[in-house]
Amino acid sequence: MSPKNVGEPDEITGQSALPISRIKKIIQLDDDIVQCSNNATFVIAMATEMFIQYLAEQGHNVAKSERKPRKTVQYKDLASAVSHIDNLEFLADVIPKTTTYKQFKEKKAKEAAKQTEMEKGQRTLNGAGAASSNTNGALADLAPTQNETTASSPSVPRTPVVPVSALIADRTVDSSARNDTDVEMKD
Numbered sequence: 001m002s003p004k005n006v007g008e009p010d011e012i013t014g015q016s017a018l019p020i021s022r023i024k025k026i027i028q029l030d031d032d033i034v035q036c037s038n039n040a041t042f043v044i045a046m047a048t049e050m051f052i053q054y055l056a057e058q059g060h061n062v063a064k065s066e067r068k069p070r071k072t073v074q075y076k077d078l079a080s081a082v083s084h085i086d087n088l089e090f091l092a093d094v095i096p097k098t099t100t101y102k103q104f105k106e107k108k109a110k111e112a113a114k115q116t117e118m119e120k121g122q123r124t125l126n127g128a129g130a131a132s133s134n135t136n137g138a139l140a141d142l143a144p145t146q147n148e149t150t151a152s153s154p155s156v157p158r159t160p161v162v163p164v165s166a167l168i169a170d171r172t173v174d175s176s177a178r179n180d181t182d183v184e185m186k187d
Helices: 020-028 038-064 075-084 086-091 101-120 146-151
Strands: none
Touching (some): 038 075
C-alpha cells in the first residue's frame, strides 16, 4: 500500500457519513419534489459532506491565521470565514457575526434616536407639519389656518386645502343602460 498524501481528497466508497434515511426525510419535506431516487439522495449526501468539510477547513484556516493560533474551531472562526470568503456569503444570515450586549444596546439606541428624529421631521405633501387628525385619517379642520389666510391676497378667494382622500368621485354612470362595460366618472 502506498502512503496517502494529506492534500488528496478521499475516494468515494459508496458509504456516506450522514444518515441517508434522515436526508430522505428532509427531501420529502419539500413540496416541489415528488420523488427522489436513491442515487440522487446519495449524491446530495456526498455534496453535503463536501460542503461541511469545506466550511470546516475555512474556519480552521481562520483559527490558524490569528496571532495566537488555536487548534479548535470556534463559532467566531466560522462567522469570520463566512464574512470574508465570497463563496460563503450566502450563509451571512445563517452564521452572523456575534456582537456583545453592549454593542447591541448601542445599536438599538441609535436606531431609536433615528426613528424619533424622523417622526419629528415628518411633513405632509404641501410642506406643512402633520395635521391633527381624527380616527381613520379624517382631518379635524379643513378651514385654512391663520398663516394661510394672511399669506394670500385679499382679492383672491382662498379655498381650503382638501386632502387627497376627500377627492373621491361622488357619482358613477350606470353602465347597464348601455352595453359598454367601462365605468365613467363625472364631476
